[in-house]
Amino acid sequence: MPRLGHKKSRNGCVQCKTRHVKCDEQRPCSNCARHGVPCSLVTCDDPNVPLPPVPIKQEPPTPSSSTSLTKVLSERQKKPSPHVSTPGSLPIEDVTNPSPAPTADSSEGSSPYSQTDTYPFLTKFIQKNDTLHPDYWIRDLELMHHWCTEAFLTITTREDLQQMWQITAPKQATDCHFLMHELLAFSALHKAYLQEELQRTYYALGIHHQDLSIRALRKTLPRLSFENAGALFATSSIMTLCLFGSTGLDAKDPNTESRPLFEDLLDIFILQQGMTSILSAGNDYVREGPFAAIIGRSSVEVPQQPFLQVLLEHITTFASFSEIQSLSKEVEREVTLTIEAFKEILLFAMSPFIDNRELRFVFFWPVRLSQNFLQMVRQKQSCALAVVAYYAVALRLTEPLFWFMDGWGERVIRAVFEAIEPSWQPAVQWPWEFIMKAQQNEA
Structure with missing residues (x-):
């Protein structure tokens, strides 16, 4: 007996047959119209004759599509080869050639690009429109497998945290899509770092999932609760790692137009401050939930990092x-308070039961920076840049341990030396020599 309301037909278009979806047989059919591809019911006399591959159209970026970390990918990457749409193929060109970011008049409801944007520190990291493709799930399975087998191990050496990232995080992410996309973004960027020949592909996938994570995150932040606080906190932590990693990959790409380093660094600082400010209200929720290990200390004493003591002595000098x-x-007061916060966070990172000492300092000190000091860095005032030079030493200490920090120490110290006044150069001589010597030893 035939099913009620179901009509069996063999007159559908070639595209729908190829994709194994029902065709409504309009001219053009609604599926082809929605995807913006030629429909064989219109473009061919014989609907059973396959159409030739459709080349990917290169859309010029609009001013609103630029972000604070990178240019739109279509601006900075080589022109991709045309993509043939077949059932087993993966439309990576849809990611590497993103459509422009939405404007205030977009159909996304309350646009994140409007003047009433609640989370500007998140908005600037969205690089393209939210577009999906039915074949992306194949890539997602690959990225999740990589997360569960390799990528999670690069975040920490603490066993309880490793178990949390490998088992708890993916399980919780099935209900918290912002976390799922962030895990996939980190996994993709890690593969981009490991596989130079496929770096463009995996980098694009990382940016794709980063965008989706931010969009979902924006919708959830106003509803902070016991149920989602841990996942939000975990997402914020991984997001910062991804931003350091993606910016580092950008800096190594010869086809990428270089951006002012201090702007990139300050954008990450502001993101850290914004997320910390919002999520601090949920700290008690996190401690009672499945992600409690993130804010907990190690159960065993952690070996000291002697270079942190050396850094403490030099920042005091x-x-x-x-x-x-x-x-x-006013300026002297800002510098003094910033150095005191530097020493305070450094001493915390040197505590006996603190793991990931270098990374914790790199993450926690920016949260303590005042808006005045951030503005001084943006204006390239020498006294502020000199303090950043000592922060560059901490960045360099993270590099042998964490792939996403690769190259940051040298880039920051070089930017400082290019901008600082000659009278302040003696004050940053030790950071320069420390970082350059470390680079030579690894060469």
Whole structure:
């Protein structure tokens, strides 16, 4: 007996037959119209004759499509080869040639690009429109497999945290899509770092999932609760790693137009501050939930990192140097408070039961920076850049341990030396020599 309301037909278009979906046999059919591809019912006298492959159209980017970390991928990457749409193929060109970011008049409802944007520190990292393709799930399975077998191990050496990232995080991510996309973004960027010959493909997938994570995150942040606090906190942590990693990959790409390093660094600082401010209200929820290990200390004493003590001694010496400079009272106060926060966070990172010491300092110190100091860095005031030079030493200490921090120390110290006034160069001589010597030893 035939099913009620179901009509069996063999007159559908070639595209729908290839994709194994029902065709409504309109001219053109609604599926082809929705995907913007030629329909064989219109373009061919014989609907059973396959159409030739459709080349990918290159859309010029609009000013609104640029972000604070990278240019739109279609601007900075080589022109991809045409993509043939077959059932087993993966439309990576849809990712590497993104459509422009939505404007205030887009159909997304309350646009994140409007003047009433609640989360501007997140918006600037969205690089393209939210477009999906039915074949993306194949890539997603590949990325999740990589996360569960390799990528999670690159975040920490602490066993309880490793178990949390490998088992708990994917399980929780099935209900929290922002976390799922962030895990896939990290996995894709890690594969981009490992496989240079496929770097463009995996980088594009990483940016694709990063965008989707941010969009889902924006919708959830106003509804912080016991049920989602841990997943939000975990997403925020991985997002920062992804931003360091994606910016580092950008810096190595000869086809990428270079951006001001301090702008990239400040954007990440502001993101860290914004997310910390929002999620601090849920700290108690996190401690009671499945992601409690993130904010917990190690159960065993962690070996000391001797270079952190060396850094503490040199930042103290720098504080004495800055006190004898001709600074206004307001500027001197900002520098003094920033150095005190530097030493305080450094001492915390050196505590006996603190793991990932270098990375914790790199993440926690920016949260303590005042808006005035951030503005001083943006204006390239020498006294502020000198403090950043010592932060560059901490960045360099993370590089042998964490792939996503690769190259950051040298890029920051070079940017400081290019911008700082000659009278302040003696104050940053030690950071320069420390980082350059470390680079030579690894060469």
